[in-house]
Amino acid sequence: MPLLSTHQRFVSTPAGDIYTKSWTPAKSSYASTSAPVVLFHDSLGSVELWRDFPEKLALSLGRQVIAYDRPGFGRSYTRTDKLESDFIINEASGPFAAIRAELGITDFIALGHSVGGAMAAVCAVSFPDHCVALITEAAQAFVEDRTVDSVRAAEQVFLQDGQINRLRKYHGHKAEWVLGAWTGIWLSKDFQHWTLKDTLKKVRCPVLAIHGEDDEFGSGAQPQSYTSLPAGPCVMELLPDCGHVPHRDKLDVVTAVIADFCAQYVS
Secondary structure (H helix, E strand, C coil), rough: CCCCCEEEEEEEECCCCEEEEEEEEECCCCCCCCCCCCECCCCCCHHHHHHHHHHHHHHHCCCCCEEEECCCCCCCCCCCCCCCCHHHHHHCCHHHHHHHHHHCCCCEEEECHHHHHHHHHHHHHHHCCCCEEEEECCCCCCCHHHHHHHHHHHHHHHCCCCCCHHHHHHHHHHHHHHHHHHHHHHHHHHHHCCCHHHCCCCCCCCEEEEEEEECCCCCHHHHHHHHCCCCCCCEEECCCCCCCHHHHHHHHHHHHHHHHHHHHCCC
């Protein structure tokens, strides 16, 4: 019997189909009553860009892991409109709500990378009776100068000949929209005052914030925002020699930290 089974599915919405993928441990090690982990990808991310992290996580936790491509990304439906300035807040009532209803997700662990961490926090607040834990990885809670400077520098790299192909590998013809959506939001004057401060005050579940000490898109003040909350427990893990993608730079360490956290704080 294989240790893990995978399943791909498209969830229909009025705007188009959203691509989802799940990783489920073998029945011998998986309790169907366990809350699954739902992954929220970053601004340039997709299901496939999680690489082998979902598989490793599912096996380590003995829980189902579910990931999806946000609209405009990966294999989900194409977008040509401008990304709205409140797109982070809208994720909970839009794509995530549709996926949760279609896949029959009740209790869940919200795990987000970068801006996906902010989305995971919003979902934790939007479904307080069902989000049993919030886990963030290199997540932003407000806009820093280093965030803007790094986005601007990355934009210049992608404008060089052939660099957009790095995105086309995962997003196909959507690559230009994905890049423009990311840089357009983070470099806009209207977004410079964005903060998750009021939202984070409403989080009531256990929180784990993982952050690389060398993260070029956010200082240690970012995970502190996620772990300095009224409710608890809150755990912060700062990883040395680690940049903005801990699940790539420190896969085994990140998986172990999450497993330890869940064993201690999640039933």
